[in-house]
Amino acid sequence: MQKSLGPELFISKLGHPTFLKRLADCNNKAQPFRKAFGKLSSEDLIVDCTSGFGQDLLCLASWGAPTIGVERDSKVFAWLSEAIQLLAKTRPQIKKISSNLKLLNLNATEALSTLETEPTHIYLDPIYPEKEKSALGKLDLRLLKEHVGEDLDTSELLEAALKKASKRVIVKRPLKALEITHQTKPSLSAEGKSTRYDIYII
Numbered sequence: 001m002q003k004s005l006g007p008e009l010f011i012s013k014l015g016h017p018t019f020l021k022r023l024a025d026c027n028n029k030a031q032p033f034r035k036a037f038g039k040l041s042s043e044d045l046i047v048d049c050t051s052g053f054g055q056d057l058l059c060l061a062s063w064g065a066p067t068i069g070v071e072r073d074s075k076v077f078a079w080l081s082e083a084i085q086l087l088a089k090t091r092p093q094i095k096k097i098s099s100n101l102k103l104l105n106l107n108a109t110e111a112l113s114t115l116e117t118e119p120t121h122i123y124l125d126p127i128y129p130e131k132e133k134s135a136l137g138k139l140d141l142r143l144l145k146e147h148v149g150e151d152l153d154t155s156e157l158l159e160a161a162l163k164k165a166s167k168r169v170i171v172k173r174p175l176k177a178l179e180i181t182h183q184t185k186p187s188l189s190a191e192g193k194s195t196r197y198d199i200y201i202i
């Protein structure tokens, strides 16, 4: 059967044994994704501005700090919310994580300007227009890109995030890709096999 974007795909991705294994190991400080966020406590507030399929979001929320996931596409938002709610009924791991999580169906630039509590860490994983070989080669991400289009306002979102975060802004990039165009350069980066996390320390 041909894959298509819809609630079933979100449920199968977030409930997949490979992802649940990643989730269980996601607080491993040797992992570049975890390293990129540095020291965290329950006093911190993490905002994922680009929730998409919600895999990074659930990892973030599993670390114990309150976490907000923002997604601007209404259908993606609805599928993600439905998948998390459904999986929380059968998977104790996801039930625990989801109690730490709030989802907002907004443009993240707008969401950041209306938050009552200042986020300490802000995470961005936008869909890039560039043609270079990247994670977008993966079928699920290609389907997502066909549905939501390219994220052409990433520089503005980075600008808003840098103004709002009190500790770090973390941007996910394909390993060899250029940084997001911005007058501020990343303070450092954490590299994985195919991914790089550009870290802006505030």
Ligand SMILES: C[S@@+](CC[C@H](N)C(=O)[O-])C[C@H]1O[C@@H](n2cnc3c(N)ncnc32)[C@H](O)[C@@H]1O
Binding pocket: 049, 050, 051, 052, 053, 054, 055, 056, 057, 070, 071, 072, 073, 076, 106, 107, 108, 109, 125, 126, 127, 144, 148, 151, 157
């Ligand atoms: C590459 S996907 C994110 C994948 C996600 N990190 C995951 O683990 O599944 C990018 C998502 O961010 C959303 N997005 C991009 N820019 C946004 C913005 N300014 N505000 C809210 N959502 C945004 C897109 O609609 C898309 O669903």
